[in-house]
Amino acid sequence: MDSTRIDRWLWAVRLSKTRADAATACRGGHVRVNDKPAKASTPVRSGDTVRTRLYDIPRVVEVGRVIEKRVGAPEAVTCYVDHTPPPPPKGEIPPVPRRERGAGRPTKRDRRRIEAFERASLLHGVEHDLAVEPDAVEADLED
Structure with a gap:
């Protein structure tokens, strides 16, 4: 499989709890693929950079492997490389x-x-x- 929809991929790699939440975030302008606003149907390929803000958590990830079916958490983290900057210290x-x-x-x-x-x-x-x-x-x- 070469590419898949961004809402499906976000749900499959467990960055979103539901596919509907991923689609809503796309409609709200909270998802960008390669620094371009993404619709839910935007295709993502291996090597793409995805910036998202789901559940008030900003994330920057690089697509490592494209999957369409939801997998377990240990396998899901192998499908992307997390480039999210660390949050500021509590102090x-x-x-x-x-x-x-x-x-x-x-x-x-x-x-x-x-x-x-x-x-x-x-x-x-x-x-x-x-x-x-x-x-x-x-x-x-x-x-």
């Missing part, structure tokens, strides 16, 4: 601030403090104490 991803359960919507004051914190943290990498009132900081600066 580099900043934790997302969470509100306490049941605290309701942020007030206008809370929203302004959150935005100031995010702006300062992203732009300057400065640690801020959210307990300090912005008005109190301005009053201290004026003294």
Whole structure:
């Protein structure tokens, strides 16, 4: 067999849980073959590069062997070469601030403090104490 459909191949090598999920990803523009957007019927051949984002996981794989029938996981990994870059270390991803359960919507004051914190943290990498009132900081600066 020389080539097969990309949705069938993604399902056969277990990058997609179902063939329908692979076809949906193709329709959504989340699959590229040789850096070109792929429809579900796009043929893939040995040596092609497939970039996909399935289940919020970006993958870059090179087709090693074309198969049409779903196979077991040990055999499936032999059908492609994974070139996916490693994810960033957990320490580099900043934790997302969470509100306490049941605290309701942020007030206008809370929203302004959150935005100031995010702006300062992203732009300057400065640690801020959210307990300090912005008005109190301005009053201290004026003294």
